[in-house]
Structures are given as C-alpha cells and as structure tokens.
Amino acid sequence: MTASERSGSLTYLARLGFSRLAEADGLLDELETDAGVPRSAALEAAAHAADPDEALIGLTRLARRDAAVVRQARADPQAWRALWALLGASTGFGEFFLRHPAEVALLADAGPTLPSAGQMRESLLDSVDAVEGFASDSSEHAWVALRVRYRRILARIAAYDLLSASPVDEIAAVSAALADAAGAALEASLAVARTRVSGGVAGAGLFPRDQVARTGLAIIGMGKTGARELNYVSDVDVIFVGGADDATTAELGESRVVDIATRLAVQTMRGISGIEIEPPLWEVDANLRPEGKQGALVRTLDSHLAYYDRWAKSWEFQALLKARPIAGDETLAAAYVEAVQPKIWTSAARENFVDSVQRMRERVTEHIPAEEVAYQLKLGPGGIRDIEFTVQLLQLVHGLSDERIRQRGTLDALDALVAEGYIGRAEASVFSRDYRILRLLEHRVQLRHLRRTHLMPSRPDDLRVLARASGLAETADGIWSLWESVKREVRDIHVRLFYRPLLSAVAALSADERGLSTAQAHDRLAAIGFTDPAGALRHIAALTSGLSRKATIQRHLMPVMIRWFADGVDPDYGLLTFRRLSERLGDTHWFLRMLRDSSGAAESLSRVLSGSRYVGELMEWIPESAAWLDDPDLLRPRSGLALQEEARAIQMRHDTVDEAMRAVRALRRREQLRVAMAAILGTVTIEEVAEGLTTITDVTIQATLRAVRRDTVPPEDAALDFSVIAMGRFGGAELGFGSDADVMYVYRANGVDPQRAHELALKIVSALRTYSEDHRVPLDLDADLRPEGRNGPIARSLDAYAEYYRRWSLSWEAQALLRARGVAGSVKLIRAFMELADQVRYPASVDDKAVREIKRIKARVENERLPQGVDPARHLKLGPGSLSDVEWLVQMLQLEHAHSVPTMQTTSTLGALRAAEEAGIVATNAADRLAEAWRLASRLRSANTLLSGQTSDVLPVDRKKLDGIGRLLEYPPRSATAVEEDYLGTTRRARRVFEKLFYG
Known part of the structure; x- marks a missing residue:
C-alpha cells in the first residue's frame, strides 16, 4: 500500500470511529494475514462497535488464541455483528471469550428475540446436570460450568440489547431478562448446593440426602431482582425462607430444618459469588433480611412474620414492595409473598x-x-x-x-x-x-x-x-x-x-376515613364538624361520580380535603364553594393537577374556602385565582407601579368609560382577593395588608378619575386641575377589609370660569362616586371629613380651602388633615394642597382651648357614636383602648409636637407613635401597649370581614364566629375565649395608657 493509500485508509478509519489509527491499521493487517478476515469485512462490522479500537484489539487477541473461532464467526453474519458489538461495548466480554473461545460460536443463537425465563432456567440447570433438584456434580467444576453458561446467556442478552434499533425502548425487556437469568442461576446453584450438603463435599455441612430433599429453601428476590429491573452487574438482593412440611418438621425439629436450609443458602451463595477459576457472577446480598447482617441468614415463614409484626421499620416494608419468588421452593415462596402483602400495604398508616x-x-x-x-x-x-x-x-x-x-x-x-x-x-x-x-x-x-x-x-x-x-x-x-x-x-x-x-395527609387518614358506607360517611361528617352532612354527601357525590379522569382525581383528593375542610371554621361552606369552583373551572387541566401535585395548594385552598366567605365569594367570580396557591410570589400584594401600568393599559383598550370601569373594577376585585388570600394564609403582615389594600384603592381612584375626567371635561376646559385627597385610615395607608375610603376633593380653575370650574368639579365627583360603586366589593368614597363635614361643599377650590382654614377652621379639621395624602389627579395641585395642609396640621403651637376641644369631641364620640345596644368594650373602632383611642392620642401628640419633631410629620399612626417614642414624648412601654392594641384591633376588624364577607366593627359574641376569627389570626381551634380575653386585656392596658396621656 502506498503512502497516499495508507493516508486515505487512516482517514477512513477515523470516520468509522477509530482513534488509535496506526495501531488499528496494523491489527487489521494482522487479522487479514493470520485469521483470513478480509479488511473490508472487519471494517463493515466495526460500525456495530461502540469502541472500534477495543473491539479490534479484542478480536485480534481472540484470533491469536484460536483463529478458527474468528473465521467461523466471520462466516455467520449474526455472530459476526454480535461479536463486534460485544467486544466494542465490553472489555469484560473480551476477557470471557478469551478464556472460553468456543463460546463465540454460540453467538449465532443471538437472534432478534430474548431468551425466555423458562429457556434460561432449563439451560442453567442443564449446565449442572440437575435432576429433581440435585446436581450430578458437587465439585467446583459444576460452579464453573454454571458461571460459563450464565455468561453465555448474558452475552446473548447483551447482543440483543446492543444491536437493537432503539435500546432505550428495550430497557424493560432487557432488565426483566437479566432478572430472570439471575433467578435461573440461583436455581442451578441451589441444585449444586443440595448435592454438596447431602454428602457431596466434606466441610459443606453434611446431612442425609432425604432430609435435604424434604427441606425447603425459598429464595425471594428483592430490589431490582424482585422487580425484574436488574442491571448487567449488580448485587442480587434476596431473602431466604426455610421450612418443611409438618411431618418433616415434627420428625427433625424446626432448628434442624433451619440448619439444613442455612447450609443450602450458604452454598448457593458460594456457587454464585465464591472465588473459583471462573470469576464470580455477582454478589448475592441477603442484607435486607430481618435484622440485616446481624440477623439469621435463614428464618422460617412464621419467624419472618413475627419480626415484621413486632420490629420491622418502615424502610423494610418499602423494600418488601419488590418481593418476588425467584428460586427454590415455589410453595413456600408463594406463601411468604402472600403473607407479607397486607403488611406492605398497611405500612403507610404507621406514624410518621x-x-x-x-x-x-x-x-x-x-x-x-x-x-x-x-x-x-x-x-x-x-x-x-x-x-x-x-x-x-x-x-x-x-x-x-x-x-x-x-x-x-x-x-x-x-x-x-x-x-x-x-x-x-x-x-x-x-x-x-x-x-x-x-x-x-x-x-x-x-x-x-x-x-x-x-x-x-x-x-x-x-x-x-x-x-x-x-x-x-x-x-x-x-x-x-x-x-x-x-x-x-x-x-x-x-x-x-x-x-x-x-x-x-393521605397516609395519616384512618381506616374509617378511607372507605365508608353512605350511612357511616354521614355520621363521620357530622362527627368531624359538618352541620349538614347530607348536603356534604351530595357535594362529594357530585365531585366524585363518573369515570372521567377529573372524577378519579377528585376521589383521591376528597378524603384528605374533607379532613382539611373539617379543620376549618365552616366546613360546609368550604366544601360547597369548592364544588362551585370545580364546576366553574370545568375540565381545566391545571386545577386538579395543581391540587394533587402542588407543595400545598390543596390544603391552602381548603383553608381559605372554609375560613372566609369574603374569599369564597370572590373566588367563585375569579376561579383562576386558585393558581396563585401554587406560587408564593403570586400571593404577594402587587406593587403600585405594576397596577398602575395595568390600569393604564386597560383604559387604552376601552373606548367608553363604562367598559373601562368594568375592567378596573375587575382589577380591584382580583387584587383585593389576592391580599385576602395572603392574609388568611399568613404570608403577609397586618402592615402589608394595609399597604396592599391602600395601593389597590389608590390605583382604582386614579384610574377612575382618568376615565371620568376624559368623559366629563371637554377639551376647552382642559386647563382645570382636579385632585383627590385621601383622609383618615386611607390617608394613613392603614385600610383594612371593608374600610371606607375617606377623601376630599379639590380643584383649581386655571383660567376656567370659576362657576364653570365648580360645576365641572361636581360632575367629576358625581361620576367618581357612580363609577367606583361595586356591589361585590363595595368602595365607599366618604367625604365626611371635609370642612364643615356633611354640611360643607363636597368639592372646593384650593383658594376656598385656604380661605376656610385661615378664617374658620376648627380643631377637629386640623386633626383630620394629619392623615391627608394626595392620591389622584394633578400633581401640582396635590403639592400645593399639601403645603396648605402642613400649615394647618403642624402648627408652631396649639392653644389650650383647641386641646380641650379635641378632648371634648373625643368624649362625645365615645358617648354618641357607639351603636345602640353594643357593648363598648367589644367595639373595635370606638371602644376603650381600640383604634379610636390610639389614633386620637397620636393625632393630638402630632398637633402638639410635629412642628418641632419632623419625624412625627407622617400620616401613619404607628409611624408617628414610634417617632414620639424616639423623641421621648411617649415612654417605650406605653408605646408598645398602644401599638399592640392598634394592631390587634386592626387584625380583628379585617378578620371579622373576611370571615363573614360583611363589614362589622364589633367583636362577635357568638363563640363560633369568635373561634373563626381566631383561626384566621392563627389561634388554635376552639380559641374563642382566648381571642376575647386577649382583646379585652390588650385594650384595657391600652386604655389606661390613653387616659393617662390624653386626659391626664
């Protein structure tokens, strides 16, 4: 071959996958010269080799040992492909064929099918000349024959696997064949063991042949062997069970039966994994037996069952899931597997x-x-x-x-x-x-x-x-x-x-909860807290009836969700709403999948539905909100910027104010629901709830004002400035669920005729109030904190506000301005109004008359504004030590000190209180008691609304409602008394502080 031809040849070798090109070139020459294998035939077969270099090396070594074997394989296309595939994927098979060249010829049998379990068992028993459970030869030669035959079978399985068009799709079949081969090998090794133990080999533990024949040894496959998922080279996990019929046990005694069975097990294991001329096949691992390595190698069936009943750990039952008879006494093995089955499938009910x-x-x-x-x-x-x-x-x-x-x-x-x-x-x-x-x-x-x-x-x-x-x-x-x-x-x-x-949760279900008759289920539902068990059964039937996948998943979910609903405040309402929600979502693929697969969505859904009518009613209208339960980030209040961008996008998509406001109201409902769900699940603090609800209200009013201004103010009057000023808890960013939005309206004509400007401002106010109305989640724009209250104009110009505050303002009006905050409309007008408000609410000094007037009004509020028949101590807003006490005290301190203490110039009640504490105006202990009362009253007020879906400022007397409110505040079940005592005690302490600082 010329240099040019040689170079071209090496390039071709590289394309075929060879990497040691010069060595491969020389070995191909050697094969052609010494074994008569044409270079072309070798290269054609190299395509079947994962590693052509190793395949060629293995083939050349084999030819040096027995060239006739290689030529014979070359003559059979099936054997030739199989040989290259095996040698290219496995140096181990290369060593095997080098030890036993004659085995190569049998690769012609490596056809398009795998050997069956029966064929492998017959072949391996034949390798040891087994007759009626005993091998003809008990020497090491029998074990060598067994191992060689096993590797012949292994080569056939591997050839099928390697030559498959899609090996990944053959994994199950190949793994099953490997497991069956392992079982057959153990059966053959057991036959040799019986011969050795019955007198064939001194030192094996000799027993009379008839006793050995009457002693049963069942070999139970565990792990991958039991599951028929075995690897090529893996430990084979087994459990040995010994036994005999009653007559034999009576004659020999149980201990001798176990002794014989143990000797058989030991010799069986040696036949597979002992050191012999032919290398071991794999390790026989009996460590999954009772007590592991420390336990007896062989036990009777009764001994196994006694252990599982008294001592077994959870992992042992998990291991038994794979248990399968693979060799030995079939009757005994079947009895073992049948006996452990109930124990496996009840193990999940064990604690933890x-x-x-x-x-x-x-x-x-x-x-x-x-x-x-x-x-x-x-x-x-x-x-x-x-x-x-x-x-x-x-x-x-x-x-x-x-x-x-x-x-x-x-x-x-x-x-x-x-x-x-x-x-x-x-x-x-x-x-x-x-x-x-x-x-x-x-x-x-x-x-x-x-x-x-x-x-x-x-x-x-x-x-x-x-x-x-x-x-x-x-x-x-x-x-x-x-x-x-x-x-x-x-x-x-x-x-x-x-x-x-x-x-x-499923594992913790009692047996009663897993399967009940209708009558039993009715009684069970009543016992765990459903007040209408018959209605609950109807809902459950509606959710779980039928053959659809949806009904199937609901049947799995129901036992657990019923328990979770029962743990809630109102199980009946929770189940009813869940049914309605499921029906609204129909066959939506993500809903039930989320409940089944999520890290906690099902429990969270049960909790919010059974704990809050406010949430339940909104979720019926916004069922897609259930998806938030699967993502903690989606249960965080959204930022004002994100909501503003969405609101602006809504208005750009809609031409009319009616269409735009329908979309804005939907946005508000959705975000209110988001905050409500987060509050119930405890993922936000009361401060975050207040901030979130305030942001939603800000954005809603901003969007509404943009929409109605575009519809109300003609282009020729566009110079008119109009703004909305937040007051009260809205201004302080302290809204709760069900809170009104206290506001004032201000305008500036900017060249528009004053009378025309006033008329337009009133139209804007009227439209704002009309389009902000929402019968599902009411938004009451309350302007009663404006100058002169209900008797004053609902909207004033900036100049009119300035004139009023300069000439006629009362102390309570200055007090109201302490929480004034611009939220919508002209930014310049808001800035000008706030400069005016600062002059009024942060005076350099407050005269005694004004302070006395504030105290007089506060006393009158306590006496006159409390609803008739309501226990003052239970009123969350106006009661002693509640929201009103804390807020009035803080506001009085702001009027007196905010001018000289700039950190007190804030609309936040708690912010101003902490600033007063830092300035030494209020003692830390006193500030803590006031803050604690304010937070608790705020939380109870929101929880009251969430529970019932209706706004109320009164702490309920009803124990069930009190318990429900407590559950929303993360009290344990049946904590009505604790909630009541905590509130009354907290407000009593706050009232003492209030009286000392406000009236003292």
Whole structure:
C-alpha cells in the first residue's frame, strides 16, 4: 500500500470511529494475514462497535488464541455483528471469550428475540446436570460450568440489547431478562448446593440426602431482582425462607430444618459469588433480611412474620414492595409473598411513615462521597433513586386503598399511577423516559468492564464510547448535556411529588376515613364538624361520580380535603364553594393537577374556602385565582407601579368609560382577593395588608378619575386641575377589609370660569362616586371629613380651602388633615394642597382651648357614636383602648409636637407613635401597649370581614364566629375565649395608657 493509500485508509478509519489509527491499521493487517478476515469485512462490522479500537484489539487477541473461532464467526453474519458489538461495548466480554473461545460460536443463537425465563432456567440447570433438584456434580467444576453458561446467556442478552434499533425502548425487556437469568442461576446453584450438603463435599455441612430433599429453601428476590429491573452487574438482593412440611418438621425439629436450609443458602451463595477459576457472577446480598447482617441468614415463614409484626421499620416494608419468588421452593415462596402483602400495604398508616421515607432518601444522598455526586447515576440528586423513591412512596401511600397500583416494577407502577390519577400524564411521561435513559446509561457503563458501577465516566474518550454504545448522542459533550438535562428534570419532579403534603395527609387518614358506607360517611361528617352532612354527601357525590379522569382525581383528593375542610371554621361552606369552583373551572387541566401535585395548594385552598366567605365569594367570580396557591410570589400584594401600568393599559383598550370601569373594577376585585388570600394564609403582615389594600384603592381612584375626567371635561376646559385627597385610615395607608375610603376633593380653575370650574368639579365627583360603586366589593368614597363635614361643599377650590382654614377652621379639621395624602389627579395641585395642609396640621403651637376641644369631641364620640345596644368594650373602632383611642392620642401628640419633631410629620399612626417614642414624648412601654392594641384591633376588624364577607366593627359574641376569627389570626381551634380575653386585656392596658396621656 502506498503512502497516499495508507493516508486515505487512516482517514477512513477515523470516520468509522477509530482513534488509535496506526495501531488499528496494523491489527487489521494482522487479522487479514493470520485469521483470513478480509479488511473490508472487519471494517463493515466495526460500525456495530461502540469502541472500534477495543473491539479490534479484542478480536485480534481472540484470533491469536484460536483463529478458527474468528473465521467461523466471520462466516455467520449474526455472530459476526454480535461479536463486534460485544467486544466494542465490553472489555469484560473480551476477557470471557478469551478464556472460553468456543463460546463465540454460540453467538449465532443471538437472534432478534430474548431468551425466555423458562429457556434460561432449563439451560442453567442443564449446565449442572440437575435432576429433581440435585446436581450430578458437587465439585467446583459444576460452579464453573454454571458461571460459563450464565455468561453465555448474558452475552446473548447483551447482543440483543446492543444491536437493537432503539435500546432505550428495550430497557424493560432487557432488565426483566437479566432478572430472570439471575433467578435461573440461583436455581442451578441451589441444585449444586443440595448435592454438596447431602454428602457431596466434606466441610459443606453434611446431612442425609432425604432430609435435604424434604427441606425447603425459598429464595425471594428483592430490589431490582424482585422487580425484574436488574442491571448487567449488580448485587442480587434476596431473602431466604426455610421450612418443611409438618411431618418433616415434627420428625427433625424446626432448628434442624433451619440448619439444613442455612447450609443450602450458604452454598448457593458460594456457587454464585465464591472465588473459583471462573470469576464470580455477582454478589448475592441477603442484607435486607430481618435484622440485616446481624440477623439469621435463614428464618422460617412464621419467624419472618413475627419480626415484621413486632420490629420491622418502615424502610423494610418499602423494600418488601419488590418481593418476588425467584428460586427454590415455589410453595413456600408463594406463601411468604402472600403473607407479607397486607403488611406492605398497611405500612403507610404507621406514624410518621412518609417523613421516614423522605428522610431515608435524604440520608442516601448525604452519604455519597462529594467527588462522586456529579457522576452518580443511581444515588445522586436527579438519579435513578429519585424516581424509584417517588414512585414507591406514591404506591405505598395510595396502595392501601387501591390495589390497582400495587406493582413491583417502576415503569409498571408509573403506568398504574397515571391510569388511576395519582400522577399527571406529563410528569409520568418525563419520569418514564428519563428512567429508561438513566437505566440505559447505567447498563452501558457496567457492560464496559462487566463490573458493578453507577458512575458516569469523566474522561472524554469514555464519554464518547458511552454516547455510541447507548445511541443517545453522537459526542462526549452531547451525552453529558443529556445527562445534565435528565438530572434537572428528574430532580424537579421528584421534589414536587416526593415532598407534597398530600402524601402525609393521605397516609395519616384512618381506616374509617378511607372507605365508608353512605350511612357511616354521614355520621363521620357530622362527627368531624359538618352541620349538614347530607348536603356534604351530595357535594362529594357530585365531585366524585363518573369515570372521567377529573372524577378519579377528585376521589383521591376528597378524603384528605374533607379532613382539611373539617379543620376549618365552616366546613360546609368550604366544601360547597369548592364544588362551585370545580364546576366553574370545568375540565381545566391545571386545577386538579395543581391540587394533587402542588407543595400545598390543596390544603391552602381548603383553608381559605372554609375560613372566609369574603374569599369564597370572590373566588367563585375569579376561579383562576386558585393558581396563585401554587406560587408564593403570586400571593404577594402587587406593587403600585405594576397596577398602575395595568390600569393604564386597560383604559387604552376601552373606548367608553363604562367598559373601562368594568375592567378596573375587575382589577380591584382580583387584587383585593389576592391580599385576602395572603392574609388568611399568613404570608403577609397586618402592615402589608394595609399597604396592599391602600395601593389597590389608590390605583382604582386614579384610574377612575382618568376615565371620568376624559368623559366629563371637554377639551376647552382642559386647563382645570382636579385632585383627590385621601383622609383618615386611607390617608394613613392603614385600610383594612371593608374600610371606607375617606377623601376630599379639590380643584383649581386655571383660567376656567370659576362657576364653570365648580360645576365641572361636581360632575367629576358625581361620576367618581357612580363609577367606583361595586356591589361585590363595595368602595365607599366618604367625604365626611371635609370642612364643615356633611354640611360643607363636597368639592372646593384650593383658594376656598385656604380661605376656610385661615378664617374658620376648627380643631377637629386640623386633626383630620394629619392623615391627608394626595392620591389622584394633578400633581401640582396635590403639592400645593399639601403645603396648605402642613400649615394647618403642624402648627408652631396649639392653644389650650383647641386641646380641650379635641378632648371634648373625643368624649362625645365615645358617648354618641357607639351603636345602640353594643357593648363598648367589644367595639373595635370606638371602644376603650381600640383604634379610636390610639389614633386620637397620636393625632393630638402630632398637633402638639410635629412642628418641632419632623419625624412625627407622617400620616401613619404607628409611624408617628414610634417617632414620639424616639423623641421621648411617649415612654417605650406605653408605646408598645398602644401599638399592640392598634394592631390587634386592626387584625380583628379585617378578620371579622373576611370571615363573614360583611363589614362589622364589633367583636362577635357568638363563640363560633369568635373561634373563626381566631383561626384566621392563627389561634388554635376552639380559641374563642382566648381571642376575647386577649382583646379585652390588650385594650384595657391600652386604655389606661390613653387616659393617662390624653386626659391626664
């Protein structure tokens, strides 16, 4: 071959995947010369090799050992493809064929189908000449024959796998075949063990043959073996059960039966994993037996059951989920599996079962060496264990009442969980695909050297081979990127499903709650707090009847949600509203999926619906708000800027004021609901509630003013300035649910005829009040704090306000201005009004007459404004030590000191109070008591509205309502008395401070 031809040849080798080009070129020459294998035939077959270099090296070594074997394989296309595939994917098979060249010829049997379990069992028993459970040979030669035959079968399975058009789709079939092969190997090894123990080999523990024949040893496959999900090289987890019929046990005694069975188990394990001429197959791991390594290797069935009844831990029942007879005494094995089944499926009812499973998964991750975490296919975050633990936990929790999901295999279990609605189709599809990918990668890294490993390669060359062997990528970077992507997907779904509170809640259900007759359910609902159990049963039936997926998921949710509703204030209303909400959302795919899969949405929904009619009524009109429960960020009050942008966008989309205001009212309802839900769930403080409600009201009034001004003021009068001034709790940004919005209206003519300006201002006010009305969430624009109160003009010019405050202003009007804040309209006009207000509300000095007048008015308010028949101590706004006391005291201190203490120049009640404390005007202890009373009264006032859906300033006497309010304030159940005592005690202490500082 010329240099040019040689260069071209090497280039072709590189295209085929060879990397050691010169070495490969020489070996191809050697094969052609010494073994008669044409270069073209070798290169054509190289396409089937994941690592052509290693395949060629292995083939050349084999030819040096026995060239005839290579020529024979070359003559059979099937054997030739299989040989290259095996040698290119596994140096381990290269070593096997080098030890046993004759096995290569049998690759012709590696056809398009996998060997059946029966074929493998028959072949392996034949390898030891087993007859009626005993091998003909008890020497080490029998074990060698067994191991060689097993590896022949393994090669056939691997060839099928490697030559498959889509290996990832064959994972289930290949893994099942590997598990069946392991069971067959154990059966054959047990046959040798029986011969050895019955006198074949000294030192094996000799017993009469008839006694050995009458002693049963059942081998139970656990883990991946039991689930028929075995790897190529993996520990085979087993449990040994010994026993005999009653006559044999009576004759020999139970201890001797167990002794014989133990000797059989020991010898069986040695046949598989002992050191012999032919290397061990895999480790037989019996550590899942009762008491683990410290426990007896073999127990009777009764001994096993006694242990599981008294001592077993939760993880042991999780392990038993995979238990399957794989070898030995079939009757005894079947009895064992049948006996443990009820124990497996009731284990989830054990106390803290879900927590223990979750913690066990975390411990597995914690014990991974730090340098291996990024490479762990099996144990690491996003690995195989995440999928398996998630599926097993779902099975164990729901399998107690649903036999249809009691599957051993992970993929079978996933299919069942999807079919029965316990997991979404999308999540299951991703889990199933990613599980197959992870298992395929695991298979290929184990095949490489036929060694037990679960680590991704780190070297680029090894990653390249893995990419070719798996068919999942073409390059090293490609296979690593796929691995990283799979890890992220798996971890995300695992965290969402494995830690969802619904699992703990379902596991905690009593047997009565899982399945009741109609009569029992009626009594149960009444017992746990439903006042109309018959109505509740109708709602439950409506939600769960039928064969639809929606009804299936509702059936899973109902037992838990019923308990959560019962834990709420009004279970009947909560269930009724949930039914209405479900009907409004219809077949919306995200709703039930969110309740089933979210980290807490179902419980949160139960809590808000059974705890608040205010929320329930709004959610019926805004059902999509349920989605907020799945995202904490969506339960935060939105910023004023975001709401302003949305409101402006609304007005740009609508041509008429009616259309625009319908959209603005919808915006306000939605945001009020958002804050209400956040308040009930405790994700916001009372200060954040007040700020959120104030911001919503600000934006609503701003949007309304823009809309009505555009509709009311003609272009020729556009110079008119008009502004809305917030007063009272609105001005102080201290609104609660159900609070009025106290306002004043101011205008400036700016060249418009004064009379015309006044008329336009009145039209704007009228339109503002009309279009801000909302029968669902009332917004009352209350202008009673304007000069002269209800007797004064509802709107004044800036000059008229200045003239009034200069000549006729009363002390209470200056006091009212302390919380004045511009919220809508002309910014210049607002600035000018606030400068005017500052002159009035922050005087350099306050005369004694004005102070006396404030005190007189306060006393009159206490005597005259309290509703007739209401206990003053229970009035949250006007009662002693309540909101009014704190606010009047703070406002009097502001009038007296804010001019000289600028930090007191704020519309915030608590802000001014803390500024007074810092200035030494109010003692810290006194300020704390006042602030505590103000906060508690504010919270109770809002909670009262949230509970009933109606505004009320009176602390209820009704114990159920009081308890409901307490629950919204995060008191434990049945805390009506505690709520009442806390409020009365807090306001008594605040009243003493108030009287000392206000009247003293």
